Amino acid sequence: VRVRYLIGQDATIEVGDRGLAYGDGLFETMAVRHGRIERFELHRERLRLGSDRLGLPLPDADELEQRLAAAAAEFDLGFVKLTVTRGQGPRGYAPPDDPVPNVIINAGMRQPAPTRALRVVTLEQRLGENPKLAGIKHLCRLEQVLGQLELKSLAADEGLMLSMSGAVIGGTSRNVFAVFGSRLVTPDLSQAGIRGVMREAVLHECEQRRVAVDERALTLDDLQQADEMFMTNALVGIQSVECLDERALPSRDLAARLRDALGLIDG
Amino acid sequence: VRVRYLIGQDATIEVGDRGLAYGDGLFETMAVRHGRIERFELHRERLRLGSDRLGLPLPDADELEQRLAAAAAEFDLGFVKLTVTRGQGPRGYAPPDDPVPNVIINAGMRQPAPTRALRVVTLEQRLGENPKLAGIKHLCRLEQVLGQLELKSLAADEGLMLSMSGAVIGGTSRNVFAVFGSRLVTPDLSQAGIRGVMREAVLHECEQRRVAVDERALTLDDLQQADEMFMTNALVGIQSVECLDERALPSRDLAARLRDALGLIDG
Numbered sequence: 001v002r003v004r005y006l007i008g009q010d011a012t013i014e015v016g017d018r019g020l021a022y023g024d025g026l027f028e029t030m031a032v033r034h035g036r037i038e039r040f041e042l043h044r045e046r047l048r049l050g051s052d053r054l055g056l057p058l059p060d061a062d063e064l065e066q067r068l069a070a071a072a073a074e075f076d077l078g079f080v081k082l083t084v085t086r087g088q089g090p091r092g093y094a095p096p097d098d099p100v101p102n103v104i105i106n107a108g109m110r111q112p113a114p115t116r117a118l119r120v121v122t123l124e125q126r127l128g129e130n131p132k133l134a135g136i137k138h139l140c141r142l143e144q145v146l147g148q149l150e151l152k153s154l155a156a157d158e159g160l161m162l163s164m165s166g167a168v169i170g171g172t173s174r175n176v177f178a179v180f181g182s183r184l185v186t187p188d189l190s191q192a193g194i195r196g197v198m199r200e201a202v203l204h205e206c207e208q209r210r211v212a213v214d215e216r217a218l219t220l221d222d223l224q225q226a227d228e229m230f231m232t233n234a235l236v237g238i239q240s241v242e243c244l245d246e247r248a249l250p251s252r253d254l255a256a257r258l259r260d261a262l263g264l265i266d267g
Numbered sequence: 268v269r270v271r272y273l274i275g276q277d278a279t280i281e282v283g284d285r286g287l288a289y290g291d292g293l294f295e296t297m298a299v300r301h302g303r304i305e306r307f308e309l310h311r312e313r314l315r316l317g318s319d320r321l322g323l324p325l326p327d328a329d330e331l332e333q334r335l336a337a338a339a340a341e342f343d344l345g346f347v348k349l350t351v352t353r354g355q356g357p358r359g360y361a362p363p364d365d366p367v368p369n370v371i372i373n374a375g376m377r378q379p380a381p382t383r384a385l386r387v388v389t390l391e392q393r394l395g396e397n398p399k400l401a402g403i404k405h406l407c408r409l410e411q412v413l414g415q416l417e418l419k420s421l422a423a424d425e426g427l428m429l430s431m432s433g434a435v436i437g438g439t440s441r442n443v444f445a446v447f448g449s450r451l452v453t454p455d456l457s458q459a460g461i462r463g464v465m466r467e468a469v470l471h472e473c474e475q476r477r478v479a480v481d482e483r484a485l486t487l488d489d490l491q492q493a494d495e496m497f498m499t500n501a502l503v504g505i506q507s508v509e510c511l512d513e514r515a516l517p518s519r520d521l522a523a524r525l526r527d528a529l530g531l532i533d534g
Contacts, residue, residue: 006282009281009282009283010281011281011282012279012280012281012282013279013280013281013282013287014276014277014278014279014280015273015276015278015279015280015350015371015373016276016373017287018412019287020280020284020286020287020350020352020406021294021350021406021408022290022406022407022408022409022411022412023289023290023406023407023408023409024408024409024412027288029358054409054412054413055416079358081358083282083287083288085287091296091346091348091375092415092440093408093411093412093414093415093439093440094412094415094416094418094419095412095415095416104282106282106283108358125399126397126399127397128395128396128397128400128431128459129395129396129431130393130394130395130410130431132392132393132410132413133395133409133410133413138409139287139288139289139290139407139409140289140290140406140407140408140409141288141289141290141291141360141407142289142290142291142321142400142405142406142407143397143399143400144289144360145285145289145291145321145360145361145362146321146399146400147360148359148360148361148362149322149361149362151361152361164395164396164397164431172360173359173360192395
């Protein structure tokens with residue numbers, strides 16, 4: 001596959017790029033620690049899922065991995081962001097038959113994630129449902145942007161977003177888990193939401209430890225019965241939820257154990 | 268409002284632009300005829316609606332209009348595309364408090380729209396519902412891109428798209444109207460779809476001529492009873508539908524009358 005690489009924060013892209021015009025592309029934001037990308041294989045897996053769904057060709061895997069590793073190498077605690085768009089195209093929604101994807105890589109430092117628990121509020125802004133787009137990290141993220149706009153006026157760290165049909169999906173930029181007795185539950189993401197890399201890492205870890213996790217539909221009413229809640233994100237790791245709306249959630253046990261198990265030091 | 272203008276097909280934009288990163292912006296594609304933008308006030312109206320919904324500041328109206336007019340001036344039959352993004356921002360979905368929008372203008376020639384009627388097929392690809400995003404022309408258009416990808420393998424000119432809950436919304440890049448006896452119906456777009464400028468022009472024209480138009484939920488079953496169907500788009504005007512899936516639609520009457528009334532010569 002022929003692609004064009006654009007490296008660094010100062011890179012520029014033609015205004016005819018389909019990522020800009022239509023959100024026609026994918027991205028990954030990866031945590032860097034001691035110069036290496038963390039959980040790269042999970043990012044690659046999600047990227048491939050997105051590529052399949054959108055019919056978007058990906059660059060040669062070896063070259064891509066080398067370039068990402070090079071971008072990561074200079075940061076002790078940082079991030080690498082990868083964006084793959086369907087490149088330039090003629091006007092109109094129809095993709096070109098032989099797209100030349102633009103592959104954008106930039107990297108930077110990051111701060112350690114705050115260790116205190118999150119205050120979470122349920123947002124009015126909802127997430128549209130579409131099984132073809134659910135789970136993947138495509139570039140059409142206006143619903144999350146509107147969620148963050150709503151959150152600005154609220155005294156909270158993160159907003160909980162429901163799907164149009166009322167299912168709990170996750171935070172604006174985090175996945176959510178809830179503990180009910182000995183059961184761990186995380187929302188089914190077949191209709192909306194993003195399959196976060198830290199969510200996948202938690203699911204793998206639980207599988208290895210034979211901790212049962214249900215991926216299922218979850219309502220706000222269900223969450224009223226939760227003993228513990230935590231949220232996940234590739235950059236901030238696993239964060240306990242201190243309160244959801246008016247309700248306090250004192251337990252931190254499973255989140256703490258999973259953080260230990262996954263070697264998450266900085267949040 | 269401070270903005271940055273980017274003019275012409277060869278303009279480039281920083282890869283950190285929020286339009287590229289998140290689809291955080293709006294666009295308008297406007298028909299040009301004899302050096303002037305057609306139905307500019309309807310484009311401006313939709314842009315304002317989008318600006319209100321997204322909390323996205325627009326450039327000074329007079330300067331914008333002058334620049335668009337200048338871009339249009341050299342084309343006898345052409346288009347002007349305007350894109351307004353929320354500009355550069357820090358990483359993350361939260362918009363900056365004082366964004367400096369990027370305002371991208373480019374223009375080109377266009378071919379006269381083909382005058383023959385459209386063969387339309389119903390697509391499997393559906394449209395997610397979200398009242399906050401419905402109607403406006405934001406940059407998150409992956410559903411239309413996937414619709415066009417599906418259409419590529421089908422012997423048809425346009426694809427009809429339903430919402431997730433099964434309501435007929437429109438084509439991948441056209442609005443749809445159906446005639447039932449003396450009633451004209453077009454889908455309610457409060458949950459999905461785009462309020463097309465030619466759709467608005469048809470609604471205005473019908474209002475002036477006291478032709479009743481219902482904007483309401485429309486199903487595929489309803490369309491089985493239609494006497495006539497046509498589709499609209501700012502660039503191609505009003506196009507009759509020759510067949511929907513297997514069903515032929517012989518009537519062209521109302522579409523022809525509306526084309527005359529609206530002075531649509533080239534399609």
